[in-house]
Amino acid sequence: MDRPVLDITDLRVEVDTGRAVHSVLDGVSLQLLAGRTLGIVGESGCGKSMTALAIMGLLPDRFRVSGGSIRLMGEELLQARPARLRALRGNAMSMIFQEPMTSLNPVLTIERQISEVVQLHQNKTAAEAREIAREMLRAVQIPSPEARLAAYPHELSGGMRQRVMIAIALACQPRLIIADEPTTALDVTVQAQIFRLLRELQDSTRTAIMLITHDLGAVAEMADDVAVFYAGKCVEKGQVDAILSDPSHPYTRGLMTCTPRLRLGAAALDAEQQELGEIPGMVPAIGRFPTVCRFLPRCRMADGRCANTEPPVVRVASDHTALCWKARPDEAPEMRAVR
Ligand SMILES: Nc1ncnc2c1ncn2[C@@H]1O[C@H](COP(=O)(O)OP(=O)(O)OP(=O)(O)O)[C@@H](O)[C@H]1O
């Protein structure tokens, strides 16, 4: 198998509030291969953005990585010096945020913003960088790209601004793009266009994409693989088709029945599972996670074992795991216990 573009093992992140140190991410392991899209899905506060920021080396103050490994093309990022991380950011890995207006510089033209990134990371002259800026605007299918080069961010629509962000993210041909809720601020038609565009660009560049979203429907459309997060843990992961056809964690089933576009697929779930439709309760705040299964207070399937012992990682199929006592292990005995 190809070496993964991104290989995260047992990542732990904690926050020091001044009064106590709390776990934010606990033992997250993920792999992302070239040309594939991994969807990270979960409710607000589950640790999706913190995962992205840990990869980029941009965790906010008071947050720190307390364990694990993050390798980009085999290189350990957690041991990289700040200058090395700066060189990798925007070059080997780049990020697209939810609201492009906050990431674009309001006083620079679109041409300047793209060509500056190119000049910062690649050994190009100003004229070459401008030419790349032109090509990139064409690549992200901005109408009349020549005219847009001289525009300022406020002169563009939200969808156009997000296309510019994608152009900037792709300008240095990164191996990894992290898109954190890239279309939440856009209407549904524009969302679909942006997703299609990312897919098309990925076909030609083989960039690995990590797509962070609340929306399991978007994951179903866009992603090859999915990791479901709950309260700082990855509770289920595998290929999208496998997870949507056989969701094994009660939280994943809850998310599926909450996603109207996926209800059809969820028809296979039995009545008890269907009932999980609206997941009762809320994601606990950091510092208030149960010490056993973090989903316990909201789970209708929980029993005494769930309340007493941490759930195991169960291998449901060869490439599909769930962190739950109730998940049915694959028949093959050697696949039963992962740890
Ligand atoms: N700047 C911050 N200071 C303190 N706590 C924070 C900060 N940003 C996030 N948190 C907390 O860290 C935890 C993980 O947050 P994170 O931003 O990763 O969630 P998320 O899954 O991206 O949520 P959303 O879907 O709302 O973007 C949450 O409990 C959140 O409240």
Ligand SMILES: [Mg+2]
């Ligand atoms: Mg977030």
